[in-house]
Amino acid sequence: MDERYVPEAVEAKWQKKWDEDGVFKVNMDPGKEKYYLLEMFPYPSGNIHMGHVRNYSIGDVVARYKKMRGFNVLHPMGWDAFGMPAENAAIANKSHPAKWTYANIDTMRQQLKRLGFSYDWDREIATCTPDYYRWEQWLFIKMFERGMAYRKESFVNWCEPCQTVLANEQVENDCCWRCGNNVRQKKLHQWFFRITDYAEDLLVHCDQLPGWPEKVTTMQKNWIGKSIGSEACFAVENSDKIISVFTTRPDTIFGATFMCLAPEHPLVEELSKGRLEEAAVKAFVEKISMQDRSSKAIESYEKEGVFLGVYCINPLTSARIPVYTANFALMEYGTGAVMSVPAHDQRDFDFAKKYDLPVIVVVKPMDSDLDGATMTCAYADSGVMVNSGQFDGLDNREAMLKITDYLQSKNLGRRTVSFRLRDWGISRQRYWGAPIPMIHCDSCGAVPVKVEDLPIVLPEDADLLASGGSPLNHLDYFKRATCPSCGNPDARRDTDTMDTFVESSWYYARYCCPDYDKGMLDPEAVKYWMPVDQYIGGVEHAILHLLYSRYFTRVMKDVGVLEIKEPFKRLLTQGMVNKATIKCSEHGFIFPTDVVDTDQGPTCGLCGLPVEIGRVIKMSKSKKNVVDPNELLDRYGADTTRLFCLFAAPPEKGLDWSDEGVDGSFRFLSRVWRLIKANESALEASKPYDGSIDSLEGKTRELFAKTHFTIKKVTGDIEDDFHFNTAISAVMELVNVMHTLSYEDMDEVRDRVFRLSVESMVLLLSPFVPHFAEEVWAMLGHTKSILCEAWPVHSEDALVQNDMVIVIQVNGKLRGKFTIAADSDDETIKQRALEDELVKKFIEDKPIRKVIVVKKKLVNIVI
RNA sequence: GCCGAAGUGGUGGAAUUGGUAGACACGCUAGACUUAGGAUCUAGUACCGUGAGGUGUGGAGGUUCAAGUCCUCUCUUCGGUACCA
Numbered sequence: 003m004d005e006r007y008v009p010e011a012v013e014a015k016w017q018k019k020w021d022e023d024g025v026f027k028v029n030m031d032p033g034k035e036k037y038y039l040l041e042m043f044p045y046p047s048g049n050i051h052m053g054h055v056r057n058y059s060i061g062d063v064v065a066r067y068k069k070m071r072g073f074n075v076l077h078p079m080g081w082d083a084f085g086m087p088a089e090n091a092a093i094a095n096k097s098h099p100a101k102w103t104y105a106n107i108d109t110m111r112q113q114l115k116r117l118g119f120s121y122d123w124d125r126e127i128a129t130c131t132p133d134y135y136r137w138e139q140w141l142f143i144k145m146f147e148r149g150m151a152y153r154k155e156s157f158v159n160w161c162e163p164c165q166t167v168l169a170n171e172q173v174e175n176d177c178c179w180r181c182g183n184n185v186r187q188k189k190l191h192q193w194f195f196r197i198t199d200y201a202e203d204l205l206v207h208c209d210q211l212p213g214w215p216e217k218v219t220t221m222q223k224n225w226i227g228k229s230i231g232s233e234a235c236f237a238v239e240n241s242d243k244i245i246s247v248f249t250t251r252p253d254t255i256f257g258a259t260f261m262c263l264a265p266e267h268p269l270v271e272e273l274s275k276g277r278l279e280e281a282a283v284k285a286f287v288e289k290i291s292m293q294d295r296s297s298k299a300i301e302s303y304e305k306e307g308v309f310l311g312v313y314c315i316n317p318l319t320s321a322r323i324p325v326y327t328a329n330f331a332l333m334e335y336g337t338g339a340v341m342s343v344p345a346h347d348q349r350d351f352d353f354a355k356k357y358d359l360p361v362i363v364v365v366k367p368m369d370s371d372l373d374g375a376t377m378t379c380a381y382a383d384s385g386v387m388v389n390s391g392q393f394d395g396l397d398n399r400e401a402m403l404k405i406t407d408y409l410q411s412k413n414l415g416r417r418t419v420s421f422r423l424r425d426w427g428i429s430r431q432r433y434w435g436a437p438i439p440m441i442h443c444d445s446c447g448a449v450p451v452k453v454e455d456l457p458i459v460l461p462e463d464a465d466l467l468a469s470g471g472s473p474l475n476h477l478d479y480f481k482r483a484t485c486p487s488c489g490n491p492d493a494r495r496d497t498d499t500m501d502t503f504v505e506s507s508w509y510y511a512r513y514c515c516p517d518y519d520k521g522m523l524d525p526e527a528v529k530y531w532m533p534v535d536q537y538i539g540g541v542e543h544a545i546l547h548l549l550y551s552r553y554f555t556r557v558m559k560d561v562g563v564l565e566i567k568e569p570f571k572r573l574l575t576q577g578m579v580n581k582a583t584i585k586c587s588e589h590g591f592i593f594p595t596d597v598v599d600t601d602q603g604p605t606c607g608l609c610g611l612p613v614e615i616g617r618v619i620k621m622s623k624s625k626k627n628v629v630d631p632n633e634l635l636d637r638y639g640a641d642t643t644r645l646f647c648l649f650a651a652p653p654e655k656g657l658d659w660s661d662e663g664v665d666g667s668f669r670f671l672s673r674v675w676r677l678i679k680a681n682e683s684a685l686e687a688s689k690p691y692d693g694s695i696d697s698l699e700g701k702t703r704e705l706f707a708k709t710h711f712t713i714k715k716v717t718g719d720i721e722d723d724f725h726f727n728t729a730i731s732a733v734m735e736l737v738n739v740m741h742t743l744s745y746e747d748m749d750e751v752r753d754r755v756f757r758l759s760v761e762s763m764v765l766l767l768s769p770f771v772p773h774f775a776e777e778v779w780a781m782l783g784h785t786k787s788i789l790c791e792a793w794p795v796h797s798e799d800a801l802v803q804n805d806m807v808i809v810i811q812v813n814g815k816l817r818g819k820f821t822i823a824a825d826s827d828d829e830t831i832k833q834r835a836l837e838d839e840l841v842k843k844f845i846e847d848k849p850i851r852k853v854i855v856v857k858k859k860l861v862n863i864v865i
Numbered sequence: 866g867c868c869g870a871a872g873u874g875g876u877g878g879a880a881u882u883g884g885u886a887g888a889c890a891c892g893c894u895a896g897a898c899u900u901a902g903g904a905u906c907u908a909g910u911a912c913c914g915u916g917a918g919g920u921g922u923g924g925a926g927g928u929u930c931a932a933g934u935c936c937u938c939u940c941u942u943c944g945g946u947a948c949c950a
């Protein structure tokens with residue numbers, strides 16, 4: 003056998019063996035405790051990138067570790083296969099999205115297999131197969147029947163020249179990314195899921211997910227955004243119309259000096275009609291409809307609006323206040339109307355200054371006065387009520403309740419709750435998605451397809467470039483349908499497809515029973531396997547995907563196919579893998595390796611132009627900065643690649659990718675390899691030491707203690723917070739100790755302790771570098787796969803220390819240290835510290851004010 | 866804008882959660898050795914200073930015997946922002 007470590011042969015050999023022995027296949031086993039480990043499935047974009055390698059390496063460590071701990075581990079993999087990039091690629095390559103997608107899946111599956119992950123490939127799912135999405139269509143019908151899915155009008159980004167709907171990502175500075183023309187908002191009938199019905203439940207349970215990172219539940223809570231407040235009615239002057247507003251500050255209604263309606267608010271057109279202002283209002287609404295409608299864009303525009311020409315009446319002061327339409331009022335939040343109180347809201351204040359509207363103070367600080375005319379910013383804190391009639395003098399928080407009660411008694415308002423969360427719009431005017439199983443009939447309205455007619459299979463021959471919205475809309479044979487309710491032969495099939503987030507909202511449950519054909523989920527299988535014990539994926543999914551999945555689990559429970567309502571018991575959010583790039587005016591983002599240092603500073607290696615300092619950006623296909631792991635795999639093999647990914651940083655941290663240091667991981671494995679090769683005969687001849695630490699001394703004792711310490715450290719790092727980087731460095735330290743020992747003459751006891759250390763070390767390493775570990779395990783004479791071995795257990799006795807090192811500080815600064823028996827009392831330690839020569843030098847003749855002794859750590863002398 | 870994070874040597878990171886800042890690696894420097902390899906081994910490596918010593922965890926304050934860790938303010942970067950997945 004080769005004396006050097008050559009990964010290629012080793013890895014191929016073990017992958018083949020695992021495959022032949024079917025070691026990763028799992029079945030329900032009621033006698034065994036289950037562990038469901040899931041990593042977020044990838045979108046088949048073409049190639050695995052380092053983000054995937056990192057994510058799946060993390061998961062594989064946990065899966066293999068849990069298996070060694072005796073759990074029945076479910077560890078599946080699949081493909082989030084519907085989506086926009088497939089359509090874009092198909093258009094660019096004049097190909098078909100399915101062809102592109104399946105080819106990518108094949109490539110990526112090969113790459114994952116090459117990395118040696120412990121997946122049960124028999125459970126592989128691709129969401130674009132009718133066997134998968136038929137159950138999604140089935141669920142849609144159940145949801146429709148229960149009123150959980152409904153249709154309403156809402157807006158999409160529309161590019162007139164391209165005659166197509168654009169995703170937010172495809173809109174750049176209000177313009178189409180292809181043709182550059184201005185995008186406008188177009189109103190369409192679309193399907194929505196009533197996620198807001200579950201807002202309260204989703205919110206409450208955020209506090210009952212102890213296995214989730216707090217930052218994620220915090221983000222979800224803020225996203226759901228529950229506000230307790232009041233609804234108040236403002237009558238429109240000379241009209242029977244009422245403008246209803248939601249406010250969290252009913253205490254400030256006396257200070258409301260104008261009203262703002264969202265540009266889409268139905269009253270905007272109605273109230274301005276036939277007035278002098280009509281044209282200006284129309285122009286404003288038109289202008290807004292040409293802007294990006296994403297909330298990030300809306301919030302970044304400068305606040306502006308126009309007067310509608312009408313006034314409404316403040317229900318408390320009876321004052322006439324002007325009605326505006328403004329770009330910061332959102333139709334989706336509250337009632338789409340904002341009562342503006344410039345004295346106590348900064349946004350309203352800015353708007354009032356811009357349009358010269360009055361500022362009336364109604365809440366003032368305890369100890370000072372405010373003047374609306376001279377204020378420079380809004381006062382949003384609590385205080386005492388003023389200018390508020392009978393409520394003057396009250397604490398404003400008390401006034402909130404009293405004013406709401408007063409409005410309610412006059413029938414002008416009520417207490418209410420508002421959520422920031424909006425219903426989930428799932429209609430997409432795209433081809434590559436699951437068809438919505440609905441039929442539109444002139445006499446019956448929207449009617450679901452009969453369940454026995456499912457799946458509604460996505461036709462293969464749609465024209466992706468056909469103008470006018472959904473590609474399926476142009477397929478006459480697909481579109482034509484008979485009404486399932488009345489038999490009308492002229493009904494029309496819904497030609498939109500579902501948001502791809504729908505597929506990823508329930509795939510985790512389907513892995514329990516991927517081939518089940520009697521229903522969406524096999525009740526027995528989901529009862530055994532669900533919930534997912536550990537879910538692992540990128541932080542970028544902290545809100546949407548994870549919230550939708552929590553929602554869908556509740557829906558599946560209410561529909562009766564699941565018994566639980568939280569899908570993921572523990573969650574690990576992995577930091578993103580980014581790539582530092584450098585911007586060249588000619589070549590866009592380039593890699594640092596393409597930069598050449600010259601006397602004039604850094605220049606682009608491709609064109610010689612000077613380049614901007616590097617910036618870290620998210621890896622994405624569109625930015626062409628994806629790091630391809632193939633090169634690493636060719637050069638170092640799977641184990642080194644995996645080891646380095648895990649060693650480079652703790653999983654939750656973002657990682658700015660750099661290959662620097664991969665050599666170190668390879669060298670470490672080679673070092674372990676050599677260690678075993680160099681001591682082959684000693685290892686062969688001995689059994690692992692099974693005695694206690696008491697009969698050991700010197701270096702042997704040290705190694706024994708270090709081994710047990712390492713077992714404890716690695717186990718803790720995996721169990722507690724997945725800090726694999728420190729787990730690996732602990733094993734490296736152990737190997738360093740073994741190396742110094744292995745150069746010495748060995749006796750029988752040493753050989754046995756050495757063998758114990760080597761075996762423990764290989765077992766600890768096996769989840770990280772499984773091929774390497776299998777090979778070494780076999781070299782040590784074992785015939786069973788290392789996966790079937792038990793995880794090592796440390797002994798506390800081995801960790802007891804006789805001595806301890808105490809640090810001496812003078813005024814908090816390190817001045818010396820000494821070693822003393824571990825059972826010394828505080829007084830002994832203190833005296834020993836004060837006698838220290840170095841310390842005496844620092845104390846000189848200054849009086850000692852205080853001496854602090856910290857158990858087993860340090861003495862601080864304050865002078 | 867809003868919500869959530871993160872800032873520690875030349876680099877990735879560590880620090881028993883308020884108690885020795887820089888573990889483990891990468892890189893670099895010097896040396897040794899050899900069957901010249903993807904070598905390996907030994908020593909050194911935060912900064913300033915010849916030295917005693919001093920300074921150091923994005924920045925500015927504060928609490929404490931003691932702060933990378935706690936508090937206040939601030940800067941920068943990253944993620945999400947509902948049709949990218």
